[in-house]
Amino acid sequence: MSEKPTISKAELAELFRGFIDPAFVIDDAETMKPYECDGMSMYCEMPLLVVLPETVSQVQDVMRTCARHKVPVVARGAGTGLSAGAMPHAEGIVLSLAKFNRILSIDPLARSARLQPGVRNLAISEAADRFGLYYGPDPSSQIACTIGGNVAENSGGVHCLKYGLTVHNLLSVELVTVDGELVTIGSDGLDCCGMDLMALMTGSEGLLGIVTEVQVKLLPKPEIAQVVMAGFDNVQQAGDAVGGIIAHGIIPGGLEMMDGHAIVAADDFAKAGYPRDAKALLLCEVDGTEEEVHEHIEQAEALFRKLGATSVRTSQSEEERALLWKGRKSAFPAVGRISPDYYCMDGTIPRSQLAHVLTEMEKMSEEFGLRVANVFHAGDGNLHPLILFDANVPGEFERTEAFGSKILELCVAVGGCITGEHGVGVEKIRQMAIQFNDDELAQFRDVKAAFDPDGILNPGKGVPTLRFCQEYRSLEHKQHDIHSNADSTHG
Amino acid sequence: MADLSKQIQDQVLSARNAGTKLNIVAGGSKSFMGRAADPDASELNVADHSGIIDYHPVELVLTVRAGTTLKEIEATLAEQGQSLHFEPPRFGDQSTIGGTLACNLSGPARPWAGSVRDQVLGVKLINGKGEHLKFGGQVMKNVAGYDVSRLQAGAMGTLGVMTEISLKVMPQPAASLTLVREMAADQVIEYMNARAAEPKPLSAACWLDGRVYLRLSGAKSAVEATARQWEGEVLEEAEDFWQQLRDQQHGFFNRSEPLWRFSVGATAKQPPLDGAWLIDWAGAQRWYSGDAEKPRLQQWAREAGGQVSLFRGGNRDGEVMHHQPEVLAGLQKRLKSAFDPDGIFNPGRLYSWL
Numbered sequence: 017m018s019e020k021p022t023i024s025k026a027e028l029a030e031l032f033r034g035f036i037d038p039a040f041v042i043d044d045a046e047t048m049k050p051y052e053c054d055g056m057s058m059y060c061e062m063p064l065l066v067v068l069p070e071t072v073s074q075v076q077d078v079m080r081t082c083a084r085h086k087v088p089v090v091a092r093g094a095g096t097g098l099s100a101g102a103m104p105h106a107e108g109i110v111l112s113l114a115k116f117n118r119i120l121s122i123d124p125l126a127r128s129a130r131l132q133p134g135v136r137n138l139a140i141s142e143a144a145d146r147f148g149l150y151y152g153p154d155p156s157s158q159i160a161c162t163i164g165g166n167v168a169e170n171s172g173g174v175h176c177l178k179y180g181l182t183v184h185n186l187l188s189v190e191l192v193t194v195d196g197e198l199v200t201i202g203s204d205g206l207d208c209c210g211m212d213l214m215a216l217m218t219g220s221e222g223l224l225g226i227v228t229e230v231q232v233k234l235l236p237k238p239e240i241a242q243v244v245m246a247g248f249d250n251v252q253q254a255g256d257a258v259g260g261i262i263a264h265g266i267i268p269g270g271l272e273m274m275d276g277h278a279i280v281a282a283d284d285f286a287k288a289g290y291p292r293d294a295k296a297l298l299l300c301e302v303d304g305t306e307e308e309v310h311e312h313i314e315q316a317e318a319l320f321r322k323l324g325a326t327s328v329r330t331s332q333s334e335e336e337r338a339l340l341w342k343g344r345k346s347a348f349p350a351v352g353r354i355s356p357d358y359y360c361m362d363g364t365i366p367r368s369q370l371a372h373v374l375t376e377m378e379k380m381s382e383e384f385g386l387r388v389a390n391v392f393h394a395g396d397g398n399l400h401p402l403i404l405f406d407a408n409v410p411g412e413f414e415r416t417e418a419f420g421s422k423i424l425e426l427c428v429a430v431g432g433c434i435t436g437e438h439g440v441g442v443e444k445i446r447q448m449a450i451q452f453n454d455d456e457l458a459q460f461r462d463v464k465a466a467f468d469p470d471g472i473l474n475p476g477k478g479v480p481t482l483r484f485c486q487e488y489r490s491l492e493h494k495q496h497d498i499h500s501n502a503d504s505t506h507g
Numbered sequence: 508m509a510d511l512s513k514q515i516q517d518q519v520l521s522a523r524n525a526g527t528k529l530n531i532v533a534g535g536s537k538s539f540m541g542r543a544a545d546p547d548a549s550e551l552n553v554a555d556h557s558g559i560i561d562y563h564p565v566e567l568v569l570t571v572r573a574g575t576t577l578k579e580i581e582a583t584l585a586e587q588g589q590s591l592h593f594e595p596p597r598f599g600d601q602s603t604i605g606g607t608l609a610c611n612l613s614g615p616a617r618p619w620a621g622s623v624r625d626q627v628l629g630v631k632l633i634n635g636k637g638e639h640l641k642f643g644g645q646v647m648k649n650v651a652g653y654d655v656s657r658l659q660a661g662a663m664g665t666l667g668v669m670t671e672i673s674l675k676v677m678p679q680p681a682a683s684l685t686l687v688r689e690m691a692a693d694q695v696i697e698y699m700n701a702r703a704a705e706p707k708p709l710s711a712a713c714w715l716d717g718r719v720y721l722r723l724s725g726a727k728s729a730v731e732a733t734a735r736q737w738e739g740e741v742l743e744e745a746e747d748f749w750q751q752l753r754d755q756q757h758g759f760f761n762r763s764e765p766l767w768r769f770s771v772g773a774t775a776k777q778p779p780l781d782g783a784w785l786i787d788w789a790g791a792q793r794w795y796s797g798d799a800e801k802p803r804l805q806q807w808a809r810e811a812g813g814q815v816s817l818f819r820g821g822n823r824d825g826e827v828m829h830h831q832p833e834v835l836a837g838l839q840k841r842l843k844s845a846f847d848p849d850g851i852f853n854p855g856r857l858y859s860w861l
Contacts, residue, residue, distance in 0.1 A: 208829070
């Protein structure tokens with residue numbers, strides 16, 4: 017944890033105004049208000065100051081100033097994160113990279129692009145389109161989220177099984193270290209000598225440095241993509257069908273599953289023509305050359321029928337493909353319509369555990385008195401349970417969090433993890449102690465100290481302190497005892 | 508075929524208490540790589556810590572002890588029609604998965620199928636304090652904590668002894684076919700990259716002895732249709748060619764001059780350096796066998812947007828890796844201390860100063 021800053025708010029603002037346009041050193045509460053949270057709006061905090069530098073050398077000066085005075089720094093892109101990773105620190109600054117929004121170059125022959133960190137994810141593919149190229153990872157927030165944030169979170173999307181996560185699609189980053197040094201990690205080549213620092217930086221949630229430039233790989237746009245939609249009477253069959261496709265040797269571009277609640281909500285919203293009586297729905301997209309897609313789509317249709325699908329429909333046009341996806345892509349807002357609030361979880365599980373996990377989740381849903389709808393990146397095991405609640409009912413969010421925590425514990429227990437793509441941030445910092453033991457967490461803290469010995473980069477996120485873990489474990493232990501006693505009374 | 512992690516842990520702890528150093532060895536097939544091992548360090552042999560722990564073909568996930576040989580892994584995967592898509596070089600039957608990850612070695616398919624580092628999902632490792640730690644996991648998406656698993660790629664064992672590795676595996680392609688045609692070195696860079704920018708099932712692109720080789724892999728219909736559209740003769744016995752390239756058994760790799768490996772921008776122009784060249788990965792990996800001095804090679808690697816290392820032969824007592832700028836060297840030293848505070852593991856193997 018960082019020590020107390022050695023400088024007042026007014027002095028700090030004055031220092032920043034010495035090298036940043038004073039209009040972009042924000043210190044009044046009203047203008048700072050939009051920065052109090054990211055996409056995880058349940059967690060809010062007002063920062064000391066917000067700064068929006070416009071050049072890399074200004075970012076270096078911001079870091080030098082903050083390092084000298086031990087002022088916490090929270091880097092921020094578009095603020096679409098879902099784990100409160102960009103929630104401000106009360107004694108620190110928000111370092112917004114919003115002004116770094118230029119695509120610096122696209123090299124169509126080398127299939128790469130140089131980007132400032134504030135470039136939006138979708139803008140990369142839009143700019144690369146005229147060369148027949150695109151950028152692979154496509155998180156749901158891709159209209160708004162930025163590549164700098166994608167690097168910080170190692171963002172995924174619906175195409176990860178075939179095209180990988182952010183970590184698989186980066187060549188290099190330019191980084192400002194905690195003491196203001198500028199360094200390039202990675203290269204134009206596919207690997208570098210020595211330890212893989214690119215991998216370490218990717219997904220480090222702003223705890224190790226400030227990314228000021230990103231070089232990504234671009235992929236040739238597939239000639240054609242088609243999606244097969246298959247409805248099933250139960251989740252087990254749908255899960256088996258996913259395994260069946262993969263065992264057959266087909267790696268779909270996207271492979272998504274929704275449960276009954278999500279199907280109805282998404283269909284009400286998008287009018288996608290989903291089988292509303294199905295208990296599970298698969299969307300299986302195959303992309304590639306025309307010959308390959310034709311061959312694989314036929315095989316997928318036959319396999320789904322053989323494995324018990326009650327309905328099978330294949331997109332016959334780009335419009336139909338877009339419509340079938342529209343339901344899935346709008347699943348979150350669709351669920352938002354049937355409940356005042358929803359809380360999106362992000363566990364990952366081995367696919368074979370899906371039916372078990374969903375059954376257990378149904379039991380918990382009854383226990384906590386809260387409904388839950390599930391959307392699932394079935395290809396890569398990333399589960400997004402949406403817990404429906406009403407924040408205006410006192411105690412309901414707390415109950416929702418407790419339910420969510422139980423879901424993540426279950427994910428770890430079946431061999432999965434607490435976060436597939438949303439990051440730990442503040443939100444899942446308690447569950448870190450479920451997935452990792454004290455020695456492992458201590459190793460993470462030592463890694464952090466190698467980059468940031470005073471702990472001023474995004475303090476309180478990602479990796480819990482030792483004391484925090486001990487308190488959490490002892491609390492869990494007590495709750496467990498209470499539960500066990502209650503169970504024995506029932507028995 | 509046994510779990511020796513407890514014994515390995517004990518050996519690390521005794522080395523720590525005694526203030527001695529350890530050279531981690533398994534198959535020993537890559538002892539020619541990196542800097543020469545410290546003669547004062549004792550050998551920590553982990554070859555017997557081997558065996559497949561968990562393999563679910565439908566999950567596309569494999570978990571093995573780090574001393575498991577590539578041979579055993581590939582035989583097991585082949586029974587299920589799957590493979591290690593990154594085509595790691597086998598410098599002998601005894602090459603292990605742990606050594607492959609520590610040296611970050613991948614074969615001809617790497618630009619399309621990803622590298623060994625790309626396929627790693629999790630590792631268990633014993634750090635310099637003798638703690639047995641687990642990072643990552645057995646699932647494809649996992650962003651909890653720092654990516655310590657992939658950090659091991661290329662670290663050459665300087666951060667700890669890996670004991671377990673989980674990997675993503677993939678189905679073998681249904682069909683494969685190689686096109687070959689004559690081409691001069693100064694034209695081939697643009698040619699290979701232009702092909703790679705097309706949405707076709709390209710899975711390897713290499714240039715050697717005045718010929719360019721393009722391998723197509725995937726659905727049979729797609730491979731055959733692309734072969735009709737692209738120029739070149741269909742190569743007979745293509746599997747042998749790619750196997751020799753992958754395992755570095757081709758005559759090119761037997762030259763007496765030092766062998767240098769360039770990892771550079773795929774479209775960088777070939778440099779005017781005397782010696783023999785082999786261009787792989789559509790230009791992103793280039794092998795040079797010749798007598799040019801390291802400063803000159805480093806200079807070109809920088810201009811080509813990448814790095815160079817002395818892969819085989821030459822002086823193994825000097826620095827064999829690309830020069831590290833001060834900030835990166837500082838970070839790597841501090842990371843080394845974070846994992847191995849007493850500097851027990853593989854001293855001087857990666858850099859003289861680590």
